[in-house]
Each structure stands twice: as C-alpha cells, then as structure tokens.
Amino acid sequence: MEIKLQGIDIGISKGNIADQPGIDVVVNAANPQLAPGGGVAGAIHDAAGPQLYEECKPSAPIYPGEAVITRAYALPNQFVLHTLGPVYGRDHPEQELLASCYRSCLQLAEEHSLSSIAFPAISTGIYGYPPELAVKVVFNALLADLPKLKHLKKIKFVLFSETDLQLYEDNFKKISLG
Structure with a gap:
C-alpha cells in the first residue's frame, strides 16, 4: 500500500527491515547498548556484519526516544538509524518517547540529506x-513532521507480521481518506 502526502511517498509492506534495497537508511529498533540482539536489532546486525556493532559501541548507551546514525556496512543501504523505543509500562511518558523515536530518526535523515x-x-x-x-x-x-521534511521523499514502514501489516494499513487508510 502506498500513498503520497505533501509530496512524500509513504508506503507500508510486510518484509524484513534488513532487506530494503533502494532505501537510503533503515531504522533499527535498538537496545540501549546498540548491541546485536533479537528481533529487528538481531536482523540488522546479522545482515550488516560485526563492523556495525564496532561503530555503535562509542555511541552507547542511548535513552528512550534518542537516535544515532551509523554506516550500514553489508546492508543494501547507506546508513542505519538506531533508536531506542520505550518499554511499555516502565518508561514514561510512553507516547511522547515513542513519538520522539520517529521524530529523531526523521530529523537525522534530514540532517544527512537522505531521500528515503x-x-x-x-x-x-x-x-x-x-x-x-x-x-x-x-x-x-x-x-x-511531514511539513518540516525537505530531503525525504519516501517513507516506508516494513512490518514483520501479517497482523501488524493489517493494523498499519487500516490506520493508514483512515489518514489517507481523512
């Protein structure tokens, strides 16, 4: 599913975040130490190779809502943005911290003149x-944040599960129709 909002292509698909050729930067749902782990962090670190963690070490730890940028190494992208999301029920205020993850990533992508x-x-x-x-x-x-974006022309959401894909698509339809 894809639509254009304020001159930016926004898409949603099911897939592997570590396999996104043609995209300048992928986002890692990182842990505080920016280390390899499970889920998204594991997939990205496995695909990128050990150099990624070596570059990450001096930037750790990060805190919920923050983001840092590194090279992508063996990934088919130029960069990786690592952001730490809030632990629900522990990190407060969860909503603001989660929003900050996305805003921090968009801001870093803009600062590096990335287009996708x-x-x-x-x-x-x-x-x-x-x-x-x-x-x-x-x-x-x-x-x-869409009105603030000058360089980004494509934003893609890559979901791992069919359930998440459906949830994002349903909410996306409400936005595109509203």
Whole structure:
C-alpha cells in the first residue's frame, strides 16, 4: 500500500527491515547498548556484519526516544538509524518517547540529506507497546513532521507480521481518506 502526502511517498509492506534495497537508511529498533540482539536489532546486525556493532559501541548507551546514525556496512543501504523505543509500562511518558523515536530518526535523515527511510514497528515486540496504540502515535508523529521534511521523499514502514501489516494499513487508510 502506498500513498503520497505533501509530496512524500509513504508506503507500508510486510518484509524484513534488513532487506530494503533502494532505501537510503533503515531504522533499527535498538537496545540501549546498540548491541546485536533479537528481533529487528538481531536482523540488522546479522545482515550488516560485526563492523556495525564496532561503530555503535562509542555511541552507547542511548535513552528512550534518542537516535544515532551509523554506516550500514553489508546492508543494501547507506546508513542505519538506531533508536531506542520505550518499554511499555516502565518508561514514561510512553507516547511522547515513542513519538520522539520517529521524530529523531526523521530529523537525522534530514540532517544527512537522505531521500528515503524505512521504519520497523518500534517498541511493539519485547518492549510490550500495544501495537494498536503504537500505530496511532506513529502516524500522528509522522503527520506532524511531514511539513518540516525537505530531503525525504519516501517513507516506508516494513512490518514483520501479517497482523501488524493489517493494523498499519487500516490506520493508514483512515489518514489517507481523512
């Protein structure tokens, strides 16, 4: 599914965030130490190779809502943006911290004059953020920041599960029709 909002192509697809050729930067749902792990972080670090973690080490730890940028190494992208989402029920205020993840990534992509970015679902895995709440935060943050974007021309959401894909598509339709 894809639409154009304010001159920017916004798409949603099911897939592997570590396999996004043609995208300048992919977003890693990182842990505080920016280390390899499970889920998105594991997939990105595995695909990028050990050099990624070596570059990440001096930037750790990061805190919920923050983002840092590194090279992408063996990934088919130029860069990786690492952001730490909030742990639902522990990191407060969850909504603002999750929105900050997306805004921080968009801001860094703009600062590096990147034209395309791919996001996974941040904080909805082991960090326990309910996907149906997270998706509303994601789209509200995106809509608020679209007017500020000068370089980004493509924003893609890459979801791992069919359930998340359907949830994002349903919410996306409401935005595109509204």
